[in-house]
Amino acid sequence: MTARNPQTLMALPAEENFDFLFKIVLVGDCCTGKTSILQRFKTGNYVEKHGNTIGVDFSMKTIEIESKQVKVANNVGPNPINVAVINSFFWEQLQIWDTAGQERFRTITQSYYRANNGVIIVYDITKRSTFANLQKWIEEVRRYTASNVLIILIGNKCDLEAEREVDFEEARQMCQYIPEILFVMETSAKENTNVEDAFRCLATELKRQHDVSNVQELNEQTVQLGQGKPLKSCSSSCNLT
Amino acid sequence: MGADDEVKIDHLPLSFEIPPENEDERSKRLEIEEKLLENPNKNIPLKELCKLALSDYGLVNDDLRRILWPQLAGVDVHSLERAPTLDELQSHPEYNQVVLDVNRSLKRFPPGIPYEQRIALQDQLTVLILRVINKYPNLRYYQGYHDVAVTFLLVAGEEVAYAIMEQLSTTHFSECMEETMEATQRRLMFMWPVVQFEKPELFEFLQRSSVGTLFALPWYLTWFGHSLNSYKDLVRLYDYFLASPMYTAIFVTAAILLYRADEIVKEDCDMASVHCLLSKLPDDLPFEDILKTSSKLYDKYSLTVIEKKVEELIRLEKEQRQLEEKRKRISRAAASKPSYSASKTWFMKILTPKSVIVTTAISIVVGVCAYYYKNQYLAPGIS
Numbered sequence: 204m205t206a207r208n209p210q211t212l213m214a215l216p217a218e219e220n221f222d223f224l225f226k227i228v229l230v231g232d233c234c235t236g237k238t239s240i241l242q243r244f245k246t247g248n249y250v251e252k253h254g255n256t257i258g259v260d261f262s263m264k265t266i267e268i269e270s271k272q273v274k275v276a277n278n279v280g281p282n283p284i285n286v287a288v289i290n291s292f293f294w295e296q297l298q299i300w301d302t303a304g305q306e307r308f309r310t311i312t313q314s315y316y317r318a319n320n321g322v323i324i325v326y327d328i329t330k331r332s333t334f335a336n337l338q339k340w341i342e343e344v345r346r347y348t349a350s351n352v353l354i355i356l357i358g359n360k361c362d363l364e365a366e367r368e369v370d371f372e373e374a375r376q377m378c379q380y381i382p383e384i385l386f387v388m389e390t391s392a393k394e395n396t397n398v399e400d401a402f403r404c405l406a407t408e409l410k411r412q413h414d415v416s417n418v419q420e421l422n423e424q425t426v427q428l429g430q431g432k433p434l435k436s437c438s439s440s441c442n443l444t
Numbered sequence: 445m446g447a448d449d450e451v452k453i454d455h456l457p458l459s460f461e462i463p464p465e466n467e468d469e470r471s472k473r474l475e476i477e478e479k480l481l482e483n484p485n486k487n488i489p490l491k492e493l494c495k496l497a498l499s500d501y502g503l504v505n506d507d508l509r510r511i512l513w514p515q516l517a518g519v520d521v522h523s524l525e526r527a528p529t530l531d532e533l534q535s536h537p538e539y540n541q542v543v544l545d546v547n548r549s550l551k552r553f554p555p556g557i558p559y560e561q562r563i564a565l566q567d568q569l570t571v572l573i574l575r576v577i578n579k580y581p582n583l584r585y586y587q588g589y590h591d592v593a594v595t596f597l598l599v600a601g602e603e604v605a606y607a608i609m610e611q612l613s614t615t616h617f618s619e620c621m622e623e624t625m626e627a628t629q630r631r632l633m634f635m636w637p638v639v640q641f642e643k644p645e646l647f648e649f650l651q652r653s654s655v656g657t658l659f660a661l662p663w664y665l666t667w668f669g670h671s672l673n674s675y676k677d678l679v680r681l682y683d684y685f686l687a688s689p690m691y692t693a694i695f696v697t698a699a700i701l702l703y704r705a706d707e708i709v710k711e712d713c714d715m716a717s718v719h720c721l722l723s724k725l726p727d728d729l730p731f732e733d734i735l736k737t738s739s740k741l742y743d744k745y746s747l748t749v750i751e752k753k754v755e756e757l758i759r760l761e762k763e764q765r766q767l768e769e770k771r772k773r774i775s776r777a778a779a780s781k782p783s784y785s786a787s788k789t790w791f792m793k794i795l796t797p798k799s800v801i802v803t804t805a806i807s808i809v810v811g812v813c814a815y816y817y818k819n820q821y822l823a824p825g826i827s
Contacts, residue, residue, distance in 0.1 A: 234544050255588075257670055258661035303587060307587075315658075
């Protein structure tokens with residue numbers, strides 16, 4: 204499924220079969236390794252010195268995600284509610300916008316935040332300033348994305364332990380104060396540590412959020428707590444999850 | 445840095461391969477060489493020189509470019525300033541950013557270049573860039589500027605490259621070097637009216653995909669230096685741009701879109717697919733034809749007409765965005781206050797012109813009936 208045309212790096216037709224599509228944007232200071240992380244995830248290769256990104260670059264990759272769904276079989280009749288956990292597999296296409304880190308390009312890249320489902324903010328664990336700037340990035344993301352966007356934080360270059368300037372614990376603690384951030388993970392695009400995992404976790408969460416919001420929509424049409432609705436408008440297959 | 449650093453580059457390395465000179469290139473080269481001999485101090489009158497740079501194959505090879513690029517840019521090679529050392533410029537606030545970008549510019553150096561030589565050139569590149577922004581504090585460095593600078597450095601050497609970059613930074617690239625990229629963003633939109641006038645169906649497709657102009661940003665900022673995979677095409681384009689008025693890169697962009705029109709409209713009409721297709725320049729673009737088209741387009745459409753059209757486009761875009769936001773706000777309000785909105789929509793549904801007329805008609809009929817009833821049955825009783 205991950206076959207690609209090596210010339211254009213465009214997905215081959217097989218990639219077009221997917222169940223869900225999510226859009227993700229990669230942001231963070233210059234030279235934190237955004238493009239390297241994305242290249243590693245997409246092609247499995249690592250390029251020591253990438254040219255810089257001017258404006259935005261775009262990539263996509265389709266991955267398989269396992270999803271646990273709780274299904275309520277039936278709640279009509281004398282039987283108790285049957286709850287079943289169903290493991291299902293989905294193909295998710297991730298469309299990833301890789302943005303330029305230089306401050307000058309911000310006004311331009313901001314317009315690419317809008318339609319995104321997920322944001323990956325990258326900092327460099329060997330450079331304190333990239334961590335200090337996270338606050339700025341988070342504010343930026345808050346301002347320009349939808350309120351339900353999922354954010355993850357990536358501390359890249361964790362192979363350079365000797366040059367570390369940001370402790371993982373510190374990043375974790377910071378995340379506790381920023382509720383939008385789903386989790387923080389340290390990666391190394393160079394040694395291929397956690398790169399796939401980071402994208403996979405985000406993809407799984409995106410799918411979960413998608414399910415939940417679907418259910419919420421359903422709920423809105425069915426029962427509003429405290430408001431009451433005639434019984435007949437509540438369908439027999441009320442989704443209680 | 446070390447041996448393992450030996451030019452490991454992108455999936456698409458820049459090809460420095462120069463195929464053997466063809467017959468036309470040979471005659472063009474001989475023509476230029478003759479002109480150089482004719483004129484004292486190897487100076488060719490600017491008008492003639494521009495013509496040579498614009499016409500097929502441009503200035504043909506790098507030996508000729510070394511002599512003619514400074515002339516094209518209006519640089520006097522006999523009064524060049526001495527380059528300061530890197531140490532003198534280290535305190536510049538942009539120093540770190542420039543070094544980071546220069547270190548990542550491996551793609552732009554010919555493969556097989558000795559390590560020491562490359563490092564020396566990279567240092568020269570850093571100095572060159574910092575000198576310009578040091579001298580003109582109102583000009584801001586942008587990522588991509590080094591892609592332009594390295595082209596001149598490799599062809600013309602440190603001092604001449606600086607003089608050319610100084611010249612270009614205050615003219616062609618001055619807009620890009622402003623505090624923000626807003627002016628550049630607006631300038632990129634100049635491609636749309638040209639496409640619209642030439643191929644309305646292509647314009648309509650691109651607008652519908654909402655692809656925006658960002659695919660062309662690196663092209664404009666680096667005169668295609670960042671995006672091309674063939675060194676030969678790259679320097680050929682630089683001949684053309686040096687001899688052309690400002691904003692010509694926009695017309696080349698439009699010419700590329702027009703050339704690829706059939707291919708583009710076959711793509712899925714969504715932002716991601718179209719951006720993906722457009723941002724990757726095919727290796728076999730017939731640049732000589734594209735440059736001819738570009739010159740034709742430049743002569744055909746005045747910048748004032750284009751600008752007016754762009755203003756209209758910006759206004760339309762703004763209106764559309766506002767409309768969308770309004771729609772979103774309404775749907776959000778509807779979602780958060782279902783009971784209120786439900787009663788409101790119920791009321792609005794009732795309040796159609798038809799219902800108003802029917803209600804009025806019924807009331808009149810009832811009134812007339814009551815009057816009639818009163819006259820007919822109640823009146824005798826009273827009297």
